[in-house]
Structures are given as structure tokens and as C-alpha cells.
Amino acid sequence: MTSIAYNFTAPYQTPRGSAIRELAKLAADPSVISFAGGYPAAESFDLHGLRQAADDAWEANPLQCMQYGATEGLHELRDALLELSERRGIHANTDELLVTTGSQQAFDFLLRSNVVSGDTVLVENPTYPGALAALRLAGANVIGIDGDTNGIDADAVERVLSMLPSKPKMLYVVANFANPTGATLTRERRIKLLELAARHQFLLVEDDPYGALRFAGETVPPMRALASEVPSSEHWSVYLSTLSKVVTPGIRIGWIVAPAAVARRCVMAKQVSDMCSSPWNQAIANEYLRSSRFESNLPGTIEIYRARANALSDSLRQAFGDNLSFAKPEGGMFLWANFQGKLDMQQLFDNAVTEQVLFIPGSQCYFDTRASNSLRLSYATSSPEVIQQGVARLHRAYVKTV
Amino acid sequence: MTSIAYNFTAPYQTPRGSAIRELAKLAADPSVISFAGGYPAAESFDLHGLRQAADDAWEANPLQCMQYGATEGLHELRDALLELSERRGIHANTDELLVTTGSQQAFDFLLRSNVVSGDTVLVENPTYPGALAALRLAGANVIGIDGDTNGIDADAVERVLSMLPSKPKMLYVVANFANPTGATLTRERRIKLLELAARHQFLLVEDDPYGALRFAGETVPPMRALASEVPSSEHWSVYLSTLSKVVTPGIRIGWIVAPAAVARRCVMAKQVSDMCSSPWNQAIANEYLRSSRFESNLPGTIEIYRARANALSDSLRQAFGDNLSFAKPEGGMFLWANFQGKLDMQQLFDNAVTEQVLFIPGSQCYFDTRASNSLRLSYATSSPEVIQQGVARLHRAYVKTV
Structure with missing residues (x-):
């Protein structure tokens, strides 16, 4: 067989892209609690209204x-x-x-x-x-x-x-x-x-x-x-x-x-x-x-995010105390937190995977490859109860790491 | 006011793109018969089956x-x-x-x-x-x-x-x-x-x-x-x-x-x-x-295209005789025809617009900007009767041009 040498000149191979895709695979396991994704809360979808809109559009x-x-x-x-x-x-x-x-x-x-x-x-x-x-x-x-x-x-x-x-x-x-x-x-x-x-x-x-x-x-x-x-x-x-x-x-x-x-x-x-x-x-x-369902559904959506943001903030504060600093979110889907002191973030991430909880290491969000003690946590896709469990797992991973 | 100088370095301005968009605007007039578009035959869509598929997917x-x-x-x-x-x-x-x-x-x-x-x-x-x-x-x-x-x-x-x-x-x-x-x-x-x-x-x-x-x-x-x-x-x-x-x-x-x-x-x-x-x-x-509706709907779709291709071929042959040469289509949506002898294609196109019939000048389909006596005609979106009318209009435009 002739050897295959694709002469790929366009820069379409990024290790971070692969890392994100690996995360997505891990998150597909239902026993994993993922704070890593960028998906919105499925519970916020106005299924009845969307279905009605689809029917109306077709009619x-x-x-x-x-x-x-x-x-x-x-x-x-x-x-x-x-x-x-x-x-x-x-x-x-x-x-x-x-x-x-x-x-x-x-x-x-x-x-x-x-x-x-x-x-x-x-x-x-x-x-x-x-x-x-x-x-x-x-x-x-x-x-x-x-x-x-x-x-x-x-x-x-x-x-x-x-x-x-x-x-x-x-x-x-x-x-x-x-x-x-x-x-x-x-x-x-x-x-x-x-x-x-x-x-x-x-x-x-x-x-x-x-x-x-x-x-x-x-x-x-x-x-x-x-x-x-x-x-x-x-x-x-x-x-x-x-x-x-x-x-x-x-x-x-x-x-x-x-x-x-x-x-x-x-x-x-x-x-x-x-x-x-x-x-x-x-x-x-x-x-x-x-x-008008868009406007009428939105307050309920916002409440879902508020409850989840509160659950995450409160659980983190309780579990980590002053070891983790963050600003309490006022909206959106993400909480950005910084660990105090020196921490091997790769080790933390590996331990978190073992504990079946996922997050995005902060370094993934920098264009330069600086070391970062940060992590991005999305509270969008889990209920307050699951968020509490996830934080407990994250804390176990942290205890193993420090 | 400061003058605005967008320094557009990316090559996102093509006259041909604009020409195609102009054509689309002309074609939106319902009194125009367009052989110019690339749209498929709407009559071929299995609306019932697609609606059912949408319902099933949702369920x-x-x-x-x-x-x-x-x-x-x-x-x-x-x-x-x-x-x-x-x-x-x-x-x-x-x-x-x-x-x-x-x-x-x-x-x-x-x-x-x-x-x-x-x-x-x-x-x-x-x-x-x-x-x-x-x-x-x-x-x-x-x-x-x-x-x-x-x-x-x-x-x-x-x-x-x-x-x-x-x-x-x-x-x-x-x-x-x-x-x-x-x-x-x-x-x-x-x-x-x-x-x-x-x-x-x-x-x-x-x-x-x-x-x-x-x-x-x-x-x-x-x-x-x-x-x-x-x-x-x-x-x-x-x-x-x-x-x-x-x-x-x-x-x-x-x-x-x-x-x-x-x-x-x-x-x-x-x-x-x-x-x-x-x-x-x-x-x-x-x-x-x-x-299985895909397979069962396809023969009817093909019949629609066959009838329209035949209508276009027959009408062109009858109207233009040997002045226009083309191969009879065996499938798809397009017929490519060449005028014999010298013809001012821009004039033909302008006359066709006046007669309310549209086509794609062949030169649009060449990367080089060669002169071309060709035209691309799509038979996909009009019934055989409308195709006959469109060819009659095209012929009037041709008679005015030669």
C-alpha cells in the first residue's frame, strides 16, 4: 500500500478541541455529574409552547x-x-x-x-x-x-x-x-x-x-x-x-x-x-x-438558574470555605472560582474524573497557556440536589489533591 | 462625523454573488418565470410524511x-x-x-x-x-x-x-x-x-x-x-x-x-x-x-422532474430549432444549452428580464470570465405549462436580440 500523506496545511488540529471532545465523552456517562458543559437547563425549555409554535408555523x-x-x-x-x-x-x-x-x-x-x-x-x-x-x-x-x-x-x-x-x-x-x-x-x-x-x-x-x-x-x-x-x-x-x-x-x-x-x-x-x-x-x-410565550416563560427560566446558582454558591462556600474564592453569579450559567495557594490542577482534574465530577480547568479559557488555579463551573444542567452532590465529589477530589 | 473606513482585507465582496442576489430579487416577482434558481420542485415534498416524521421525532x-x-x-x-x-x-x-x-x-x-x-x-x-x-x-x-x-x-x-x-x-x-x-x-x-x-x-x-x-x-x-x-x-x-x-x-x-x-x-x-x-x-x-416514505415518495419526485425536463426540452426544440443545441437531461434539475453563432448574451439577458423570464448566463459558471453563448436553465420549479410559457418568452427575447 502506498503510504498516505495528507498534506494538511490548514490549522485544523487543536489539542484543546480534542480535550473538549474528551470531556464531552466523559460527561455522557450518566453517573458523572458535569459542571463542564455549556448546555442550558433542559427543564427551562417550554416544550408545550415550542410544539405549538411548530404546529402554527406548519399550519x-x-x-x-x-x-x-x-x-x-x-x-x-x-x-x-x-x-x-x-x-x-x-x-x-x-x-x-x-x-x-x-x-x-x-x-x-x-x-x-x-x-x-x-x-x-x-x-x-x-x-x-x-x-x-x-x-x-x-x-x-x-x-x-x-x-x-x-x-x-x-x-x-x-x-x-x-x-x-x-x-x-x-x-x-x-x-x-x-x-x-x-x-x-x-x-x-x-x-x-x-x-x-x-x-x-x-x-x-x-x-x-x-x-x-x-x-x-x-x-x-x-x-x-x-x-x-x-x-x-x-x-x-x-x-x-x-x-x-x-x-x-x-x-x-x-x-x-x-x-x-x-x-x-x-x-x-x-x-x-x-x-x-x-x-x-x-x-x-x-x-x-x-x-408571547417567550416573555411569559422567561421568568421561570431565570428562577431555575437562580436556584442552581444559589445551590452551587452555597455548597462551594460550605465545602471549601476560604480555600476557594468566587463572585456569586448575578445571571447566566457560569461560576468562575479560584483556589487559594498552590494546587496541581491537572491532578485535581484527574481526581475529579475518578470521583465522577467534571469541570473546565481555567487554563482552557486562556489564549496563552498560563498556569491557572481557576476552574469554570456551569450550574445550568443539574438540579440543586445534584449540584450539592457534585460539590461533595469535587471536595473529595480536592482533599486528595492538596 | 469621522469618515468610516472599514479595512476589509478578507475577500468577501464578489460581483457574481451580487448578481445572483439581484437575480433572486427579480425571481421573487410572481409574474416572472424563473429558470434561474436552484430550488427543488415544491410539489415533490412529501408534506404528510415529513409532518408525520416531525411528530414521531417529537414523541x-x-x-x-x-x-x-x-x-x-x-x-x-x-x-x-x-x-x-x-x-x-x-x-x-x-x-x-x-x-x-x-x-x-x-x-x-x-x-x-x-x-x-x-x-x-x-x-x-x-x-x-x-x-x-x-x-x-x-x-x-x-x-x-x-x-x-x-x-x-x-x-x-x-x-x-x-x-x-x-x-x-x-x-x-x-x-x-x-x-x-x-x-x-x-x-x-x-x-x-x-x-x-x-x-x-x-x-x-x-x-x-x-x-x-x-x-x-x-x-x-x-x-x-x-x-x-x-x-x-x-x-x-x-x-x-x-x-x-x-x-x-x-x-x-x-x-x-x-x-x-x-x-x-x-x-x-x-x-x-x-x-x-x-x-x-x-x-x-x-x-x-x-x-420507508423516503423510498416510496422518490418515484413520484422523479416523475415530476422527468415531465418538466421533457416539457423544457420539447419547448426549446420547437421554439429554437437548430439555433440552440443541448443534450436532453437524464436526471437532476438543469439543462445546459448553447446558442449557435454570435449572440450578445448580456442583451439577451436584459431582453429576457423585460419579457419576465430568467436564466443563468453560462459565463457565471466559469471561473475564468470567458465569453459564453451558453445558458443554464432549471426546469425544477415550474409546471410543464409554465415552462412552455417561459420558453415562449425566452424566444421573444431571443428574436429581439439577434
């Missing part, structure tokens, strides 16, 4: 559901998403919005149509591993800027910008209940980032999957909404969101609000990438958003 | 429908698609198959994970404009090789390969009822391409959206099926297909069969691109393929 126009649709998205759904964005303070018109297959695809299209290999992209450090993977595969020159419990440090962004030899293409940030830190960017920092984006002319990309899942504290408007207060910044402000966490990921509906010239390029990316998102799924999303 | 496991799923695809659907591929002569295992959002996404992932800017990709000339757009945006060095009524000229491929300074990454071909030419690649040429792929070590990518829509002539096995006859070629053979033309595009389900190492890279691309295809849509596809 209204089965052929529209089953035929190709416009690449930008179903007209009615784009209007519904414009209205939803409006309720979040974002004024936009149809030319500035397109439907995507989740907000992951929204970010992917932005990257593809704006960033070529070697272009600089700024991110909060740590940040969402899925964004890091996309950036790595795009060949971006990623610069991570540290954040704190108030989100990415906008002054540090300014300092980095003053030192960069050429301007970055983009700054990517999850401003509400960040993945992984759970932190929310303050209004002051948002305004500052908008000023920097307008001055240095880069795309300020806010990914907002979790913002509607707030159970404590005050809502801060999206940067795209605040752009009206900062001259010229609306030309550089991009908003990504999704129904995956507040309705269901099963229909894979996200959206982009961007300046029309940027949105047009994303439409081009979508055209070559998958033609259009499922017209039936789009029609279901449209019916659901217009049925 | 079986609503939470699975509404939660994220594995990036590779729903396990049951992958098995169903392996069985469907098997019925087409393709033996593969689970590691070699992943679910995509249509075959457009399948090609996109193959490109992203294998081709970097400057890499050489061979295509038939003319070829599917959607593939050309994806290749252009990927920055590929595209080499078009002419075909005839038997598909791409495999001897010409061999000559090109012998002259290339470095080996290509890929050869892309629609082997059955090609878009745009309608031609089917002969078995001999398929074998030859497999030999060349194995010898020169490039991915031989067969895109097969239409192969099951044969209404005349003999089926030729996919190259991935014939690979068993050509040593080592199975390591270089990739098969893409979709349910969009034989079931419905509304659920956006396609798939890739590729060597495991290549498939793994496509899974990585899917992970950063959209996490997973809609689990509900996947469950619907699975139920539908297993319900």
Missing part, C-alpha cells in the same frame, strides 16, 4: 417551511428579532440584521469576512473557549487582555492599543455574565470601549447569549444600545445573540446586528457556508417569539 | 430535539445516512461520516479544513457557481478543466497534473447531472480520476445532490463506491450529499463521507462554525429515512 405555510429561504433569514423572523433587540435597547433596521445558526455561527461569519491570517483580534483573558478555537483556526493574532469582576479592563485595552504597531480588526467580548468568568462589564467600561472602537476603528463585537438570564443586580444595556451616546461608535459596534440559552438550542437560531456594510459581508459568508438556516426552524422561532 | 424524545447534540450529528441519523450511502454502493463506518447543514456546508468545511489561500483546487469548467464562490472566498488557486457531455475530461486532468508545479489539494466535481451542464461523468472517467487522485494524492470530492433524481439512462456508482476497484484511492475519495433535492431543503440536512482523518477535521470546522446541526431537524430526517 401557516408548510411549503415555506420546507423550501429554501433567503440567506439573510425569513423576513418575519428578522422583524421579530429586530423587535427583541429593540426591547434590549438596540435600534437597528432590516439591512443590519441577519439570522444565523446560533451565535457561534454569527461569530464565525464575522471572523471569516473580516479577519485574515495574521490580523490582530483582542479578547478578554480568559474568554469563551469556542471563540478561542475559532480565532486559532482563523490564524488570528490574538491578544488577551485581563479582566476582573467588572469585565475586561478597558484602560488596559487603551494601553494595548497605544502600543500596537497596527490597529486590531476586532475586540470580542461576552459583556453579560461572561463565559467563563460570569462577570458583567460595567456601563463605564462599555462606554470606554465604544470610544476606543470609534477612535481606533475596530469592530467591537459583543456576544450576548446570556444577558436575558439575569436573576440579581441591574441590567446594563448592550454596547450597541449605548453606541448612541458615543459619536461614530455605531459604525463599529456589532451585537450577537441567540435563542439557544433563553428558548432552546434545538432550533439553532441566533442573529447578528451589525453596520449594514458588515452585515452584507456576513450574508456573503452565509451564502457560501450553508445557503440559509432551516426555514422551518426560523418559522418556529418566529411563531414562538410572537406568541 | 420519541422532545428533549433530545430541543437540546444541543453531538457535533458529528445524531447517532441514529448517522446510521441512517450510512445505510442510504450503502444503498448507493458506498461502504463506510461511523468515523467517516458527519452530518452537515446541506452539502454546501459539507464543501465549505472540506475547504476550510484543507485549503489555505494559494492552494490549488481543480474544478470542472463550467461548474456550480456556489462552489466557485466558496473557492474564491477561500483564496484558492482555481484551475478549471473543460468537460463535455460525459463530464470533466479526465485526460485533460492528467495533462494539467503533469504540468502543475505543486500538487493540487482537491478536485471538485458534481459527477451526476452536473450543475450547470447536466452531464454525468462516465464510469471510465471516474476510475481514471480515482487513479489520478491516488497517484497525485489529492482529495477527489464528489458532490452528489442530484444523483437519485435519474429518470433516464443507467446509474453510474459514486466514485467513493468505485474506490474499491482502485488501490489506495479510498484514502482520497470524499462523497458529499444532501436531502435537499430528494426530500426537502427545509430541514437543511446533508452529509460527508470521507477518510476518518479528513472527517475529523471537518468535525473541528463544524464545532467552531455552528456547534451542531439542529437536533430536531436531524431527528426528523432520521424518522423520515426510517419510515
